Amino acid sequence: MNPSDAVREGLIALLPRLRRLARVLAGQAADADDLVQVVLERALARSAQWRPDAALDKWVFAIARNAWRDELRARGRAQHLFAPEEAGEAVADGGEARHAQRMELAQALAMLPPDHREVVALVLVEGLSYDEAAALLEVPAGTVTSRLARARAALQAQLGNDA
Amino acid sequence: MNPIDDDILQAYVDGALGAADAARVDAALAQDEALVRRVRQMRALDAQLRAAFDPVLDEPVPARLSALLQPRAAPAVVPLAVPEGGRGANPVRRRAPRRWLMPGAALAASVALFVAGLWWWHAGNGMVRMRNGEPYAAGVLDRALGHALASEPDARAAVAIGLSFRANDGRICRTFTVRTPPARAGLACHTAAGWELPVLGPAAPAEGGELRQAASDLPPAVQAAVDTRLRGNVFDARQERAARAAGWH
Known part of the structure; x- marks a missing residue:
């Protein structure tokens, strides 16, 4: 198997996790999938740079993070990728009872600075270790740990869980 | 003085402490209610994040994304006709402007394209072709959609047709179930370029492992797609036959 086939097959397996990561970063599902599309295109174009001894997920997630940063720069709105009132679309709907809670969470995430949202996505949602x-x-x-602590505190304050 | 600061506590929650440090936190937790509360808050937040985003893992992957990962050699990705609007040979629109979510997250979750597994299914049995990044029926599926009538079911056919109806965009759409493994159910809508497949997913097996198709057996994603498109009633046998005679226009 040549490297680009290996990358392509790896990406197929990775696609659900990549979409989840993008959803945390980008917020709305449509923006997140636009981001995923850019990431797939870049990963395929750069497949020769991937070394099989390196973990494909970390390599792809790094591409995703950088693509997201590029997108933020291009939009010139580094603090808010989208209006918080639109943020509810970021999360999957799971019935009326949980819906309000998820809206709140998405809005709280939308207010985090990019540095903090990244560590939330990578460590808390994706489950990477601090070192990874x-x-x-x-x-x-x-x-990573100081950003994560501040992100957690900000989310908890936003969600009113800090009492 | 409290020797357990937030960084330590956080590392404890995240499983990033060595055994000795973790034991030290355990000991502190046994006598400090405030610490226990903070650990509980962090864990609750983590659980809330996972609950909000883990469902993305089970969502169907939009066709425009899975299409990017098809082997370039696969002939089915090549558009079979010159695309309208001169979009060229690239089967995937870059930065497609289409919004994949309709207003309202509930609607979105159920209506969002349902093409998980499209890639391998497509590669495996030739019932789907990609055109401008969108899946279309091909082969036996295309023939069944064009010719089979739900009023004349054929229990041995690979494809069973369910409901036919005119959608609110004026096109005729039909639900179908593919009986041959991997069993799939979906919705096809007739276009000038063939039967477009806005929804395609695993079929819901009926009791006894047999695949039937009645309206009640439609997988929820297909049912939701029908519900959002249906204008008026589904076709009866006479209307279905007339629609076929009219070439599904």
Whole structure:
């Protein structure tokens, strides 16, 4: 199997997780899938750069994070990728009872700075270790933990869970 | 003085502490109610995040994304005719402007395209072709949609037709079930380019493992797609026959 076939097959398996990551980062489902499309195109175009001994998911997630940053820059709205009132579309709907809670969560996420949203996506949703997230983001592990602590505090304050 | 700061506590919750440090936090938790509460808050937040985003893993992948990952050599991705509007040979629209979610998350979740597994199914049995990044019926599925009548069911046919109706965009749509493994159910809508497949997903097996198709057996995603498109009533046998005679226009 040549490298581009290996990457393509890996991407097929990775697609659900990539979409989940993009949903946390980008918010709305349509924006998230636009981001996924860019990531797939970049990963395929750069498949020769992927070394089979490196984990494909981390490689692709790094591409996703950078593509998302590019998108934020292009939009010139680094703080808010989308209006918080639209943020409810970010999360899957799960019945009336949970809907309000999920809207609130999506809005709280939308208000996080990009640095913080990234660590939430990578560590809390994707389950990467601090070291893995640090390597992916090219920052020290201590930076990941301090961003994560501040992101958690901000989310809890927004959600009114801090009482 | 409290020796357990937020960073330590967070690392404890995230499973990032070594055994000795974790034991130290365990000991502190046994005598500090405030610490216990903070751990509980963090875990609740994590659970809330997972509950909100994990369902994305089970959502159908939009066709425009799975289409990007098809082997370039697969002949089925090549448009069979020159695309209208001169979009060229690229089967996938870049940065497609289409919004995949309709207003309202509930509607969106059920109506969002349902093409998980499209890629391998398509590669496996040639019932689907891609055209401008959208899936269309091909082969036996295309023939069944064009010719089979629900009023004349054929229990041995690979494809069973369910409901036929005129959608609110004026096109005629038909639900179908593919009986041959991997069993699939979906919705096809007639266009000048053939039967477009806005919804395609695993068939809901009926009791006893047999696949039937009655309206009540439609997978929820197909049913939801019908509900959003249906204008008026579904066709009766006479209307279905007349629609076929008119070439599904």
